[in-house]
Amino acid sequence: MNIIQTKIGTIDIEKHQIITFESGLPGFENLSKFIVYTDDSIAPILWLVSIEDSEIAFPVIPPKNVRIDYSFFIPQEVVDYLEISKEEDLVILSVLTIPQQSQEISLNLIAPMLISLINKKGIQLILDNTQYKSKHLLKEELERSQNLLKQSAGEDNAGSDEKNQ
Amino acid sequence: MLVLTRKTNEYVEIIAGDRHIKITILDSNRGTVKIGFDAEKDIKIYRGEVYDEIVSQNISSVNTDIKSLKDISRIFPGGKKGEN
Numbered sequence: 531m532n533i534i535q536t537k538i539g540t541i542d543i544e545k546h547q548i549i550t551f552e553s554g555l556p557g558f559e560n561l562s563k564f565i566v567y568t569d570d571s572i573a574p575i576l577w578l579v580s581i582e583d584s585e586i587a588f589p590v591i592p593p594k595n596v597r598i599d600y601s602f603f604i605p606q607e608v609v610d611y612l613e614i615s616k617e618e619d620l621v622i623l624s625v626l627t628i629p630q631q632s633q634e635i636s637l638n639l640i641a642p643m644l645i646s647l648i649n650k651k652g653i654q655l656i657l658d659n660t661q662y663k664s665k666h667l668l669k670e671e672l673e674r675s676q677n678l679l680k681q682s683a684g685e686d687n688a689g690s691d692e693k694n695q
Numbered sequence: 696m697l698v699l700t701r702k703t704n705e706y707v708e709i710i711a712g713d714r715h716i717k718i719t720i721l722d723s724n725r726g727t728v729k730i731g732f733d734a735e736k737d738i739k740i741y742r743g744e745v746y747d748e749i750v751s752q753n754i755s756s757v758n759t760d761i762k763s764l765k766d767i768s769r770i771f772p773g774g775k776k777g778e779n
Contacts, residue, residue: 555753556746556753557750557753574768589759625756641752
């Protein structure tokens with residue numbers, strides 16, 4: 531056990547919690563060691579916390595909490611790199627951007643963080659040929675997901691949701 | 696910055712340690728250049744503006760005010776869990 535000073539305070543970490551992003555993250559190429567920190571008071575938001583730079587932590591969220599039908603293709607070389615063979619081997623997190631105006635909170639769906647529970651490696655994958663963008667407004671996505679849930683709950687209204695593409 | 700002039704179908708070879716990256720000019724037409732990359736699969740190649748966009752999102756994410764998160768987490772429909 532190690533006590534480490536991070537952006538979100540002093541935390542105890544154990545070796546097995548450390549995720550290695552070998553090539554860093556875009557904008558933070560020099561940082562490779564992170565942990566996923568759970569804080570019940572902000573659930574379902576989590577922190578991806580650098581253990582090398584006490585100024586750096588990203589608020590992240592499992593994207594399906596926001597966009598229920600989120601899906602993308604993982605290239606074979608990434609699957610190999612992460613040594614994953616099934617969905618449960620992988621944790622997917624999307625980066626939240628939270629400006630002063632909470633109306634404008636956004637989620638980066640074009641560059642999900644993939645974390646392997648098998649070899650504890652992580653990468654921020656930048657999706658190719660995708661409808662997803664780096665900025666999806668949280669409010670719009672939650673509304674969209676709720677509408678989808680309502681529709682699948684059976685009230686088959688012919689009207690579809692034209693607000694989002 | 697190293698500047699080289701290349702014609703269509705000519706290439707440059709980048710060698711980093713034991714790794715080779717071959718960049719070929721496939722076509723050029725009115726200011727638009729089509730470029731081919733031959734590199735090992737784990738070498739990531741992105742359009743500059745796409746990569747820059749992710750960089751700037753990551754940087755603004757890191758500037759989040761920690762205290763604001765408690766309020767924001769209330770936006771989410773109650774206690775739903777799900778890893779991916």
